[in-house]
Amino acid sequence: MSPLILDIKGNSLDDGPGIRSVIFLKGCPLSCAWCHNPESKNSGVEISFDPELCVGCGTCMDTCTEKALSRETPFFINREKCTLCFDCVRACPSTALEQVGKEMDIDTIVQSVTRDKPFFDASGGGVTFSGGEPTLFTEFLGRAAQAFKEKGVQVLVETCGLFDGRRFDTLVYPHVDLIYFDIKLMDSQAHKKYCGRSNTTILDNFRTLFRRYREGGVKVLPRTPLIPGITDTRDNISAIIDFYKQEKVGETRLLPYHPLWRDKIKKLGISRPAEKDMETDQWMAKETLAACEKEFARAGILTQGTA
Ligand code: SF4
Ligand code: SF4
Structure with missing residues (x-):
């Protein structure tokens, strides 16, 4: 299965070491x-x-022959009438209307991204596969990662951890240099409630990959998005720290909550999901982030660094 490409963002300093191009694939098994x-x-x-x-x-x-656009319609587009022909997108002079997700073949992606190789080489950067969830398209991901490796480009995969371990091992693992692995909630029921699926496979995959890393394999860096009242609770942070101690994890990253997704869902015509659980419109306070970092530091786990 080939994924749609959401975006390719060049000159990124946020998704791995050095200067990177980030390829966002569309589709995720979590919610x-x-x-x-x-x-x-x-x-x-x-x-x-x-x-x-x-x-x-x-x-x-x-332009719209389906009469799917109206100022009276919430979010402007009647998505039941819209056939996704994108005539309106082509006609719009201001890019207010946009197609979200485009087909791109691996050769085209590799060719366009490797133009920045001099910047990757000078900064220790490379390419990052993100999403969505890139491992949802294991075969595509493996072939694309291999193509980049053959061009001498460092490859990082960001994952939610929910994938078929055997397919990942065979198709993707040999072609990656670094894995950023999300650990969100340790309680399986809470994981199911807030992310749509249990965390059993995710934790199993993490254990396997991290143990392999400790034996000299590809580096795995766990990361936790800090979501107010959900993942940043004392219980969840303590449970993550206990898990890391068991697995001998010495380094992690904490990703502070930001509310930018609220504007994005309006553009897509989606009503606020799980509103009762997500009432904050605020950026995470520095103090909250610092308090969580302190908990990890107390356990001897680094939360900052270059990887
Ligand atoms: S994509 Fe635009 S022009 Fe096509 S049906 Fe939908 S709203 Fe109408
Ligand atoms: S700017 Fe684009 S979205 Fe707005 S009315 Fe004109 S064509 Fe439609």
């Missing part, structure tokens, strides 16, 4: 209530509307 990239959850193509960019010219409404 986290706080997902920072809601446009990447659904593996199919979508249409988005950004009212901030709209100049009100009306060209799109004249």
